[in-house]
Amino acid sequence: MNTDTPVILRDTSLRDGLQSLARTVPTEVKRQWLRALFDAGLREVEVGSFVPARLLPQLADTAEIVATARELPGLVCSVLVPNVRGAQAAIDAGAAWMLLPLSASHAHSLANLRKTPDDAVAEVGRIRALRDAAGSRCGIEVGISTAFGCTIQGAVSEDEVVRLVAAVLDAGAERVGLADTVGYADPLQVARLFERCLAVAGDRLACGHFHDTRGLGLANTYAAWQAGISRFDGCVGGIGGCPHAPGASGNVATEDLAYLFASMGVPTGLDFKALMALRVRLGSWLEGEPLHGSIWRAGLPRTLAGATA
């Protein structure tokens, strides 16, 4: 727990946030959104997903958003890709990283990805071969979803998560992260599982993705940070919700993550005023959608006022 080591916050509102909303946000608004994230200090952003437009029309303009992202100096742009076809699109678009979902819950994997976890591992291998054959420098990161439990299956074996982390790295992924997709994780479980996976993956275990569905998003983030993780996903405005719990929050809010780390004196490079201003704009772009998160209500403490995280 070195408070001098910066923490990287990756905003995923343009993908994980928008994916779970029924509405489609105009491409021009997404561009403003992306630029506002950049202006608030974000240097890693997940901007969309290369899935068939008939499945997620909200994200059909992902290639255009990647193009905008590439114009912003120093911005590392990632996209979700579910298969080889999506990987080819990510390479063609020039994304810096592709994020491959793999569900540790067998039941969730079949329901959401229509393949078993081991089929998803095999797909990682095919995507790595494609990437290398293309001479592309697009990085490959696998996000292990439902790593802490599943609404369909219930408990998920920690041994299975550890096995899958090793398997995707063996198959050619360069980074792997653990995601609490449904908000089941608790801080002790987070500490234990991240420690076990770090023993297998070392610094290739490079992301914690937490949901605040039951109020433990920040406590779990703190536990993962204590274990040695220094990159976290969030959604500005806490958008995304939880499909299994209407009205409940989903992704932890990027501004809440920024506050957590700022309060501890850990640099993230983010600017609160800009994040708060973006939150207000989100409220108008997404009129009628609930925003979540905590720090926006009370604002920064006097002891931090005016600070940049």
Next chain:
Amino acid sequence: MNTDTPVILRDTSLRDGLQSLARTVPTEVKRQWLRALFDAGLREVEVGSFVPARLLPQLADTAEIVATARELPGLVCSVLVPNVRGAQAAIDAGAAWMLLPLSASHAHSLANLRKTPDDAVAEVGRIRALRDAAGSRCGIEVGISTAFGCTIQGAVSEDEVVRLVAAVLDAGAERVGLADTVGYADPLQVARLFERCLAVAGDRLACGHFHDTRGLGLANTYAAWQAGISRFDGCVGGIGGCPHAPGASGNVATEDLAYLFASMGVPTGLDFKALMALRVRLGSWLEGEPLHGSIWRAGLPRTLAGATA
């Protein structure tokens, strides 16, 4: 961090919660409220405050609520007392513990208690003498408020908090707790300050009192628990709010604390269904007042469903 050691949650909604609301709840409703807390498994409850009724008419029936509490078998009933006069009332009423406020922030102490922190320490000594002279077994606990920062003063010196912890124990308090009265604390600060105070107070440092004003209530609770604390204050329904941040939550919700510990497998003896049912009743008793907290929205995870904390 022994997960077999039970954590004691003390509900303070009838004092800290009601104190910050303008309305006065009828005594008979408070009795139902207290019994519902008891039925949900709470065995420590702060039921009111012995302050002049003209200052806090909401709490003018504290002696009657103490009398009700004494009829509930095994319930440990505490009351806030600001001075010797209040201590005499607590002894007369037969409360098990009196909680004495002392603000570590000099500015907050003058503004709220109209005395300096060291004057408050001297009052602890007078109250101890009174208690001993009366042959009473009423315990004396001091709550160090604004221990992590103050809306008036800003930063509060950790050395000063450690000094005051030692001073109140020297003056005759049997227990002491640290309170993040305004929601400024962060997990690292919590870990550091509790560890320093534990070195001075040992197991007489017996309570963490956190507010969720900026979303860190549960992360801070986790950090204090990691440091070795096993008693925490909460307010069912997260009532109490924050006078400095209208609309923001104040006291961490008792049911959120219960969920945090249940998720980690730490026993608290609380019953979620009963806490949720009480929350609904609170909504009608306090119609128009905002309730706060997180777990009520999504409910327990499937992996914990039906569980008693």
